[in-house]
Amino acid sequence: MRQCTRKTSHARGFTLLEIAVVVLIIGFIVGALTIGRGLIRNAELQAIGAEYARYTTAIKAFEEKYYSLPGDFATATSVWGAAHATASTCITTASTTKLTCNGDGNGRITTQIAAYGTTFYEQFRAWQHLANANLISGTFSGVSTSGTYRYTVGTNIPESDFSGAGWRLITYTVADQVSGVAGLPALTVGDTPHHLVLWFGGSYTADSNLMGNIISPRDAQDIDLKIDDGKPRTGKLLAQNNTGSPSSHCWQDNEYRNSGSDFCALVFKVGH
Secondary structure, eight states: OOOOOOOOOOOOOHHHHHHHHHHHHHHHHHHHHHHHHHHHHHHHHHHHHHHHHHHHHHHHHHHHHHSSSSSTTTHHHHHHOSSSSSHHTTTTTTOSSBBOOOOOOOOSSOOOOOOOTTTTTHHHHHHHHHHTTSSSOSSSSSSOTTTOHHHHHHTOBBBBBBBEEEEEEEEHHHHHHHHHHOOOOOOOTTTTTTTEEEEEEOOOOOOOOSOOOOBBBHHHHHHHHSOOSOOOOSSSSEEOSSSSSSGGGSTTEEOOSSSSSSOEEEEEEEOO
């Protein structure tokens, strides 16, 4: 008589050592991802200062060569050709070649930010003139994306290595400061009547005197401390304030807010 034997299977569980190894591996992965994100963020923040320095150098080199500010250059078409033969039409004619338009030669890139002046196009031709002179890389349309002075990162203003951000180059006047436009950074006692600035920020969905707030107050303060006085309303680096509720402001009482949210755009004084 045959005897039947029953095979019993035992489910083998994880040992404490195996669980500990898995947890350790997960910890390494999370740590590596966190470090990687931190390195990328630091590189982006360092890029802001490097870009400011590069564009400042390019502007000065342009002035030395052409005795004019880019965008304001009154004889630009004699050097690179005209995007359109009629001056009034030229200023709204886009060009992705060296063909460009003249500025009015008054020593400012536009006249007043707060006003709809006839020279507001100069801020877009400025980047085109710098590229034409081989002082910066990129191709720029030289005109507003739409409306009067709408900018698009990578189209009519240069794109930053800081994700989603770009640069405007414009003359900021005392008239802008007293015009009552909320959020414009304050010029201080001792500033010249008008000031050329490199304006760093994100895109805006409509015509605006401001740039999109894209950098956290903490990061903005770190940059400010490295190159200036660490204050948002004084020195050569100013911070644009959000026009929304106080809880979303970049600064208050000349101090950056202790917030990790993206509420700041930065304004670097170049001169003039």
